[in-house]
Amino acid sequence: MLAVGPVAASAATAPQQIIYPRPESEHDSRYLYDWEVLRMALEKTRASFGPYELHQAAQYMSPARVTAEAAGPGPINLFVRATSVQLEQQFRPVRIPVDRGLIGYRLLLVRNEDLPRFAGVDTLDQLRRFRIGQGKGWVDVGILQAAGFKVVEGNNYDGLFSMLTVKRFDALSRSVDEALREYDERHEQVGFEVEPSLALYYPLARYFFTRRDAEGEVLARRLEAGLEAMVQDGSLQALFMTYKGPLIKRSGLAQRRLFRIPNPSLPPETPLARSELWYRPQESAGKH
Structure with a gap:
């Protein structure tokens, strides 16, 4: 029977096997930061939890395929995802936000000719007139639907950009870092x-x-320990700013008209009360 606490590292300890998803396509760079956080959390717990081996799944996968693989006998035993009640019931969450909650700050990718239409938006009701792609x-x-938005869904990540071009929706809502990175990577083609x-x-x-089994619990406890150590020594915040800071600065997030929904x-278990876990736009604006 597997223990769920730290294990003493030794030469005889079999490396812990961690298999994480390959992205949806060769152009999908959304997860590079997440896997760097994962590696650092595993390294910080090597002494207490032992060696590990980190592998990427062989095939490109959609989010639905990832959860199906992780829920069944497939090889994937860890993934990163925006949380929900349903997801936390099915899988074991490690409740430290990998991206410090930045995913909740959303920018809009829009067609160039539609920029004047969005420039006239002053209220949330005015913004609700636009169809949002997801x-x-x-x-x-x-x-978004609960907040009164009309949402148009696309079946795959790469296809969303084509859907924007052919006017299936008016704006593609993306997190701050995703929006700027995707603009850099794709705007000339799309x-x-x-x-x-x-x-x-x-x-x-x-x-x-992780999975809700004994091995998944061991891995979740290890990641909790590693991420907590990263929060306490500042390395999570530092890695966050290295990967995402320049994009946040470019976005001018602190100066934008911000609509909250x-x-x-x-x-309910989301650790909103732990302010050290969450990014605030004032950090990049130099206001503390």
């Missing part, structure tokens, strides 16, 4: 802009999830 099954879909003055916010956390799918 990926099928993303937790954001329900959040033709869109980051809307410069607006932002949405809803409380949302991206967690590492609730997240009815946020689990």
Whole structure:
């Protein structure tokens, strides 16, 4: 029977096997930061939990395929995802936000010719007139719909950008860092802009999830210990700013008109009271 606490590392300890998903396509760079956080958390717990081996799954997978693999006998035993009540019931969450809640700050990717339409938005009701694109099954879909937005879902990540171009929806809602990175990677081929003055916010956390079995509990406890150590020594915040700080600065997030909407799918166990776990736009604006 597997223990769920730290184990003493020794030469005889078999390496802990961690298999995480490959992204949806060769152009999908969304998860590079997450896996760097994962590696650091595992390294910080090597002495107490022992050696590990980290592998990426062989095939590109959609989010739905990832959860199906992780829920069944497939090889994937860890993934990162925006949380919801349903997801936390099915899998074991590690309740330290990997991206410090940045995923809840949303910018809009829009067609260049539509920029004047968005420039006239002063209220949330005015923003609700636009159709918002999201990926099928993303937790954001329900959040936006509950707030009165019309949401158009796309079946795959890469296809969302084509859907924007052919006017299936008016704006693609993305987190701050995703929006700027995707603009850099794709705008010349697809033709869109980051809307410069607006932002949405809803409380949302991206967690590492493991299986709800003995091995999954061991891995979750290890990641909790590693991430807590990173929060306490400042290395999580430092890694966050290294990967995401330049994009946040470019976004001008602190100067945007910010519309706040609730997240009815946020689990009550979400550690909102731990302010050290959450990013605030004032950090990048130099206001503390």
